[in-house]
Structures are given as structure tokens and as C-alpha cells.
Amino acid sequence: MLSRKSEVLQVLRVVDIYKHFGGIKAVNGAEFSVKKGEIVALIGPNGAGKTTVFNCITGFIQIDKGRIFFEGEDITNKRPEKIASMGLARTFQIIRLFPKMTVLENMMIAMRDQYEGLHHVFFSRKKMMEKQKEAEEKAIELLEFVGLEAKEDELAMNLSYGQQKLLEIAKTIATDAEFLMFDEPAAGVNLTMLKKISGLLKKLKEQGKTILFVEHNMEFVMNMADKVVVLDHGDEIAIGTPKQIKGNKKVIDAYLGGVQC
Amino acid sequence: MDYFIHIAILICIYIILAVSLNLIIGFTGQLNIGHAAFYGIGAYAAALLALSGQPFWLGLLAAMFFAGLGGLLISVPCLRLRGDYLAIATLGFGEIIRALMKNWTSLTRGPLGLPGIPSIEIFGITFSQPWQFLIIAALIAVIVVFLIRRMIKAPFGRVLRSIREDEIASQSLGKKIINYKVIAVVIGAMFAGVAGSLYAHYISFIDPTTFTLQETILMLCMVVLGGLGSIRGSIIGAALLIIIPEPLRFLSLPSSAAAALRQMLYAIILILIMLYRPQGLLGERRYTRNSNAVKKKRGVASA
Amino acid sequence: MSIAAQLIANGLIAGSIYALVALGYTMVYGILKFINFAHGEIFMMGAYIGWTLHVLWGVPLLIAFPVAMICCGAFGYFLEKIAYKPLRNAPVWAPLITAIGVSIFLQSLAILIYGAQVKTFRTGEVAQGLHILGAIITPIQLTIIIVSTVLMVLLWLFVKKTKIGKAMRAVADNREVASTIGINVNKVISVVFVIGSALAAAGGILVGMEQNLTPTMGVSVGIKAFTATIVGGIGSIPGAVLGGLAIGLIENIGIWFIPSGYKDAIAFIILLLMLIFKPTGILGRKKEEDVRG
Numbered sequence: 001m002l003s004r005k006s007e008v009l010q011v012l013r014v015v016d017i018y019k020h021f022g023g024i025k026a027v028n029g030a031e032f033s034v035k036k037g038e039i040v041a042l043i044g045p046n047g048a049g050k051t052t053v054f055n056c057i058t059g060f061i062q063i064d065k066g067r068i069f070f071e072g073e074d075i076t077n078k079r080p081e082k083i084a085s086m087g088l089a090r091t092f093q094i095i096r097l098f099p100k101m102t103v104l105e106n107m108m109i110a111m112r113d114q115y116e117g118l119h120h121v122f123f124s125r126k127k128m129m130e131k132q133k134e135a136e137e138k139a140i141e142l143l144e145f146v147g148l149e150a151k152e153d154e155l156a157m158n159l160s161y162g163q164q165k166l167l168e169i170a171k172t173i174a175t176d177a178e179f180l181m182f183d184e185p186a187a188g189v190n191l192t193m194l195k196k197i198s199g200l201l202k203k204l205k206e207q208g209k210t211i212l213f214v215e216h217n218m219e220f221v222m223n224m225a226d227k228v229v230v231l232d233h234g235d236e237i238a239i240g241t242p243k244q245i246k247g248n249k250k251v252i253d254a255y256l257g258g259v260q261c
Numbered sequence: 262m263d264y265f266i267h268i269a270i271l272i273c274i275y276i277i278l279a280v281s282l283n284l285i286i287g288f289t290g291q292l293n294i295g296h297a298a299f300y301g302i303g304a305y306a307a308a309l310l311a312l313s314g315q316p317f318w319l320g321l322l323a324a325m326f327f328a329g330l331g332g333l334l335i336s337v338p339c340l341r342l343r344g345d346y347l348a349i350a351t352l353g354f355g356e357i358i359r360a361l362m363k364n365w366t367s368l369t370r371g372p373l374g375l376p377g378i379p380s381i382e383i384f385g386i387t388f389s390q391p392w393q394f395l396i397i398a399a400l401i402a403v404i405v406v407f408l409i410r411r412m413i414k415a416p417f418g419r420v421l422r423s424i425r426e427d428e429i430a431s432q433s434l435g436k437k438i439i440n441y442k443v444i445a446v447v448i449g450a451m452f453a454g455v456a457g458s459l460y461a462h463y464i465s466f467i468d469p470t471t472f473t474l475q476e477t478i479l480m481l482c483m484v485v486l487g488g489l490g491s492i493r494g495s496i497i498g499a500a501l502l503i504i505i506p507e508p509l510r511f512l513s514l515p516s517s518a519a520a521a522l523r524q525m526l527y528a529i530i531l532i533l534i535m536l537y538r539p540q541g542l543l544g545e546r547r548y549t550r551n552s553n554a555v556k557k558k559r560g561v562a563s564a
Numbered sequence: 565m566s567i568a569a570q571l572i573a574n575g576l577i578a579g580s581i582y583a584l585v586a587l588g589y590t591m592v593y594g595i596l597k598f599i600n601f602a603h604g605e606i607f608m609m610g611a612y613i614g615w616t617l618h619v620l621w622g623v624p625l626l627i628a629f630p631v632a633m634i635c636c637g638a639f640g641y642f643l644e645k646i647a648y649k650p651l652r653n654a655p656v657w658a659p660l661i662t663a664i665g666v667s668i669f670l671q672s673l674a675i676l677i678y679g680a681q682v683k684t685f686r687t688g689e690v691a692q693g694l695h696i697l698g699a700i701i702t703p704i705q706l707t708i709i710i711v712s713t714v715l716m717v718l719l720w721l722f723v724k725k726t727k728i729g730k731a732m733r734a735v736a737d738n739r740e741v742a743s744t745i746g747i748n749v750n751k752v753i754s755v756v757f758v759i760g761s762a763l764a765a766a767g768g769i770l771v772g773m774e775q776n777l778t779p780t781m782g783v784s785v786g787i788k789a790f791t792a793t794i795v796g797g798i799g800s801i802p803g804a805v806l807g808g809l810a811i812g813l814i815e816n817i818g819i820w821f822i823p824s825g826y827k828d829a830i831a832f833i834i835l836l837l838m839l840i841f842k843p844t845g846i847l848g849r850k851k852e853e854d855v856r857g
Contacts (some may be wrong), residue, residue, distance in 0.1 A: 346843060531668070
């Protein structure tokens with residue numbers, strides 16, 4: 001049994017989770033944890049269940065067995081919006097912005113406590129407007145932080161791919177969540193953008209955020225991660241520092257096995 | 262003159278219908294094609310109360326209440342459905358409501374309809390002249406448009422649009438999308454109920470043939486023509502689609518042919534808009550910052 | 565004759581028509597994930613073309629029948645090419661609204677050409693009914709059951725045995741994979757529209773031979789066939805047939821229990837219940853929602 005103190009230190013604890021789709025064992029006993037202030041990379045060959053694990057943690061997929069704890073609280077199979085509102089923000093493997101809304105709106109909708117109830121429209125209008133102004137200012141600040149301030153009135157759909165990736169990251173920051181999850185933050189972007197994104201992640205770590213990400217770009221992983229969790233066939237086969245993982249025979253076998261088939 | 266007033270009153274009623282449908286389809290992205298059912302529920306509720314001697318405002322409230330209840334009834338079970346499934350479920354709901362209107366004869370008198378609905382009376386003043394009725398209809402239309410505009414421009418409306426854009430992303434930001442979807446449908450239904458009440462008092466006779474799928478298609482056509490997600494568009498769409506088919510009246514065609522021609526016109530508009538201008542005549546406006554203060558401050562800071 | 569046997573017979577007759585129409589919905593949905601709202605109107609078109617050829621121009625039924633099927637098949641082909649194909653990558657509501665437009669267009673066209681009054685195929689006396697297992701079935705009704713069964717068996721063979729049928733199944737399974745292994749997806753989609761429309765036309769003529777023709781006849785049959793599709797599991801061909809028969813039976817037996825004015829509402833209520841509680845249908849596969857996209 002873990003002591004209460006260490007539970008709090010661990011932002012995320014995934015305990016022996018299972019998810020089978022028919023005959024496919026997408027997640028098969030994965031277990032790992034993320035400590036406060038850490039950057040953890042989740043890697044593994046294609047089909048290892050990385051994205052499924054993400055979806056299980058964030059409540060988009062109901063798990064069959066196991067437990068997931070966030071900041072000591074059991075969040076197993078809770079609704080996605082409930083989990084999100086506990087202070088966990090994520091991006092998706094494909095870009096999921098609100099394409100026909102402006103960059104600024106995309107930011108503002110990510111923020112908390114925005115008086116979004118219908119009753120506020122009529123009964124606390126003044127407060128709502130004030131809050132909006134505050135949110136706008138904060139959104140602009142964050143856009144400056146990621147370098148998108150010039151695009152505030154542009155529709156998200158008109159941004160370049162790299163800019164959309166940046167906006168997604170900026171949105172997760174706007175949620176004020178302490179724990180951020182990125183599904184392939186570096187996929188498909190050019191070198192300049194890659195540097196920008198890794199710089200951003202480092203800055204976020206400096207600010208005390210905890211980060212879990214899935215990525216195929218090994219250089220990026222080795223550079224960024226404090227800890228690497230390797231998944232294969234839905235189960236973790238190795239956990240360690242990037243250095244330890246590099247020389248791990250099981251990991252090499254898993255990747256080579258993946259290439260063969 | 263009365264002819265033009267008649268057209269103007271119809272436009273007011275359809276503005277309410279189109280704008281409220283746009284709230285559901287255009288802003289929240291829930292393809293509801295049972296809107297005529299809410300309109301009909303409102304009309305019957307208002308008519309039945311008026312015929313039993315109740316005042317106009319009570320009938321109006323009842324129309325909103327029962328239409329809203331209808332919205333709740335259809336939206337709660339359909340929460341998991343989206344896109345085409347939702348469309349067909351709401352269509353089914355509309356037809357069930359119409360079957361009730363036709364067959365629940367003890368309440369609705371079935372196909373015979375409800376004649377003799379009195380005109381609107383407020384504070385002892387009877388609005389029986391067409392121009393008097395127009396004032397009421399226009400006033401109510403303005404209020405409805407104002408209220409919906411307020412909602413859309415508020416953070417509430419922003420959440421609705423985010424649901425239309427991407428439900429999963431919206432959920433991942435902690436939005437209780439279920440609540441928002443239900444609220445949007447219920448509010449849209451309530452306003453359709455308001456339109457129903459106006460219609461019942463204006464025409465003074467209602468029967469199930471008014472609240473058909475064709476009626477929903479007309480509303481849908483107004484929304485699509487003006488632009489999904491554009492309130493001004495819905496207003497223009499409603500006006501255009503009431504006015505454009507009017508010249509057909511002067512062709513002295515048999516009534517079934519005239520109605521068919523009108524329907525055909527709507528159909529062609531729907532198809533052409535979807536193929537060539539899916540954003541509609543106006544398209545959605547861009548919601549930019551309304552407070553310039555921030556911009557100025559930033560300008561100073563960066564200078 | 566017993567009432568139960570008669571109601572079951574009526575249910576099977578109506579059901580085989582629903583099944584024919586449901587096949588079109590299910591095939592199109594299986595491949596394009598799109599509900600072709602105008603499908604019921606193609607059924608109506610089939611009935612009117614058959615009527616024009618046979619009653620108006622005196623073409624023998626044996627010729628009028630396949631000609632109407634071919635005409636509607638061709639119409640389905642062009643409909644897809646002109647109205648739906650440009651919207652294949654648009655949001656779901658775009659082709660759906662277009663399809664609603666097409667359906668209203670065809671209805672009003674039929675009213676303009678043929679008038680709103682009913683038309684009928686029947687020329688002479690109604691033939692003597694045959695007593696089969698305690699139910700009275702007219703020769704026309706027998707024809708309906710036989711012809712629709714034959715068409716369904718043919719479709720089954722087509723899907724199972726021919727190359728294009730196998731391609732259809734591959735595209736339904738996964739369109740991207742199918743196109744990477746060299747299947748011409750556009751051709752498959754066209755074939756599906758042609759066959760689906762031809763089957764709907766057949767259903768239209770068969771119904772027309774027994775009942776009256778009205779320009780709005782496609783609406784209620786369309787909805788019922790769609791319900792059948794959902795009941796059987798959308799995308800499943802045997803499911804569509806089973807669903808069609810099930811809806812026909814439930815509807816005809818149901819009027820025993822509830823006022824006949826609600827007969828048409830029965831299908832809607834089943835539809836709503838199915839959509840709410842088991843949207844994947846009886847034979848449909850359960851799919852986890854793909855969160856990635």
C-alpha cells in the first residue's frame with residue numbers, strides 16, 4: 001500500500017488496466033505512474049495501445065478492469081468532461097480544434113469559470129462581461145506565449161498545420177490544468193516548429209506543470225522525457241530514464257518485432 | 262393593403278421559427294427536422310386555452326411550456342444520436358405528434374381542426390385588425406431575435422458552437438455537452454411554441470395539416486438559405502421564402518399545383534445552396550473581441 | 565380463414581416490400597455512412613414509371629417492370645454523381661439536407677406531372693383470392709412475395725459470388741483499405757446506388773399493383789423501410805430483409821391492439837425505441853466510437 005503522501009506526489013496512477021475490443025486486446029494490464037513536475041513519454045510500436053491508454057485515462061473509453069487515479073482520486077470510467085474539469089487537459093492524435101471559430105475563441109472556450117450557463121446570459125450579465133474581458137486578456141497573453149498573437153481573429157481552420165498544433169497546446173495551457181497530455185505533439189511538423197514545441201514543453205515544465213505525451217519521434221522523446229514508459233501489446237514492458245530505455249533488450253525486440261510484421 | 266400586412270405577419274412568424282431552428286441546427290449542430298411538431302404543440306396549446314376562455318398570455322406561456330416539454334422529450338432520449346440518426350429520430354417524433362393531433366379527437370377534434378380561435382386580447386384591448394396583429398407579431402419576433410442573439414453572443418453560445426464544431430473536443434475541455442444540447446433544443450422548441458401561438462390566434466383555425474414535414478422543410482430551407490449559424494441570415498431567409506413564391510398566386514394555378522411548385526422551389530434552393538454555397542447567403546459572422554480596451558492596452562505595452 | 569393467419573400474411577406481404585426498399589438504405593449506408601433520404605421517392609418514381617408504361621401506354625407488365633427498374637437505376641446513378649458525390653467530404657448534414665431537397669423535389673415533380681389524385685394499376689376485376697394456410701391471398705399478393713424473394717436471392721448471390729459484390733463488402737468494411745488494394749470505390753458506390761434504386765423501383769411497382777399510387781407514397785414506405793434497416797442493423801443486408809419482415813408483421817398485427825389511426829405511427833415508435841435503446845440493430849455490429857476522428 002502506498003502512503004497517502006506518495007499518492008499526492010503522484011499526479012497520475014494507472015493500475016493494471018484492461019480494455020478489449022472483441023478479440024483485440026488493446027490495453028492488457030498497463031501500469032505506470034506520473035509524478036508531479038515530470039515529463040513522461042509513452043512510447044511503443046504501432047498498435048501498442050498508446051492512444052487507447054490516453055482515451056481510457058481521459059474517460060473517452062470505458063475500461064474493463066483496473067483503476068486510474070488522478071491526484072489521489074479514483075477517476076476510473078468517469079465521464080470525460082468530469083475528468084477534464086478536475087484539471088486534466090489533453091490533445092488528440094488528429095487535430096481537434098473548433099475550425100469555424102476564431103483563434104481567440106478557441107482559447108477562451110478552453111478557459112474555466114467563463115459564466116457559460118444560460119442563466120448568466122440574463123441574470124449576471126455584468127459579471128459575465130467582466131469575466132469575458134479578463135479572459136480575453138489572458139488569452140492574448142497565452143497566444144503571445146506561443147507566438148500566435150497575430151492570428152487572434154483568424155478562424156482556426158485557416159491556420160497552417162504547425163500553427164494548429166501550437167494552438168492546441170495553447171488551449172491545454174488555457175485550461176489552467178496542472179496535468180497536460182499530448183498525443184503526438186511533434187507529428188508532422190517541420191524542424192522549426194518542432195524546436196518551438198519542445199521549447200514550449202520545457203517552459204511548461206519550468207512552470208511546474210506535469211506532462212504525459214505519446215510520440216514516435218525518438219529524438220524528441222529522448223530529449224524531452226524524464227521518464228519513458230514503453231508499451232507493447234497493451235502492457236508496459238519497460239519503464240525508466242531515456243538512457244535505460246535505449247539499451248533495454250525487451251524494447252528493442254518489441255520495436256524490431258513490430259517492423260517484421 | 263391587408264394583403265401586404267398578411268405577408269408581413271407571416272414573415273414575423275417564420276422569423277421566429279427560422280431563428281429558433283437555427284439555434285438548434287446552425288449553432289448547436291443538432292440536425293432537428295421535427296421543428297414543425299414544436300410549432301404545432303404550441304399552436305394547439307394556445308388554441309385550446311384560448312377556446313376555453315383563458316387570456317392570451319396564459320396561452321402563450323402554455324405554448325412555450327408544452328413545446329419546451331416536447332423538446333425535452335425528444336432531446337433526452339436522442340442525446341447519444343448525432344447527424345443523420347438524430348435527423349430521422351426527430352422526423353419520427355414529428356410524425357408521432359401529428360398522429361396524435363389527428364387521432365386524439367377528444368382533445369384536438371382530429372382532422373376537423375379547431376375553429377374559432379379568438380384574436381389576441383391584452384389589457385382589454387382586442388388586436389383583431391390585421392395591422393394591430395402585425396404590431397404584436399413584430400414585437401414578439403423582435404423580442405425572440407433579441408433573446409437568441411444575446412444567448413449566442415454570450416459564452417453560453419460559444420459552448421453551443423463548440424459542440425457543433427467538435428463534440429469530443431468540447432467534452433475534453435470539461436463542457437457538459439449533454440446539458441447544453443438539451444437546453445438548446447428546449448429553448449428552440451419553446452420559441453417555436455411562441456410562433457405556434459401567434460399562428461393559432463392569427464389564422465383562428467388550426468388542423469394537423471399545417472404542422473407537417475413540409476413545414477419543417479420550409480423552415481430548414483429558410484435557415485440554410487440565410488446561412489447556418491447566422492441570425493440575420495435566418496431573418497432574410499424567412500422573408501425571402503415567404504415573398505418569393507407569392508407571385509405564383511397570380512398564375513391562377515390549381516391549388517395543389519401551386520403548392521407543389523412552391524415545394525419544388527424550396528427543394529431546388531436547398532440542393533443548390535448545399536452544392537454551391539453551403540454557408541448560405543450570409544454565412545456565419547466571425548466573433549471577434551468586443552472590448553477594444555485590451556487591444557489598446559496591448560498596443561501601449563508593446564510600444 | 566383465421567384472422568391471425570390473415571394478419572400474418574398481410575404482414576409478410578407488406579414486409580417483403582419494406583425489405584426491398586430497406587436494402588437500398590442499408591447498402592448505401594454500409595458504404596457511404598449516409599442515409600439517402602430520397603430513397604423512398606425513388607420507390608414512388610418506380611411505381612409511377614411502371615404506371616405510365618403499363619396503364620397509360622399499354623406496355624405489357626413483364627416489360628414495364630424491368631424498364632422501370634432500369635430507369636430508376638439510372639436515376640440513382642446520376643443522383644449520386646450530381647447531388648451527393650460533390651459533398652462526400654462535407655459535414656454529414658450537407659448531403660443529408662441535399663437528400664431532403666431531392667426527396668421534396670421528386671414529390672412535387674410527381675404532383676405536377678400526375679396530379680395529387682390517386683392512380684391505380686388495377687384495370688379489371690379483382691382476382692379471386694387463394695386460400696393458403698387459412699389466409700386469403702390474391703394472385704397479385706402472391707406475385708409480390710415471389711418477385712421480391714427472387715430479387716433478394718439474386719442480390720444475395722450478387723454480393724456473395726461476383727467480384728463487384730466482394731468489392732462492395734470490402735468497401736463497406738473499410739473504404740480506405742479497399743481503395744489502397746486497388747478497388748475502384750467510385751464504381752462500387754455507383755453500383756450500390758443503381759442496384760438500390762432498381763430494387764426500390766421494383767418495390768414501387770409491386771405496391772402499385774395492389775394499392776393506389778400517390779406522390780407521397782414514398783414517405784411512409786421510406787420511413788418504414790428505414791426503420792426496418794435500423795431494426796435489422798444498418799449496413800447489414802440480411803438484417804434489412806429480416807427487419808422489413810419484422811416491421812410488416814408488427815405493424816399489421818399491431819392494429820389488433822391499437823386504433824388503426826395510429827398504424828403509421830407504429831413504425832415511428834419502433835424507430836425511436838430502436839434508436840434510443842439499440843441503435844446498432846439486431847444484426848448490427850457494435851462499434852466503439854473512434855475518438856481519434
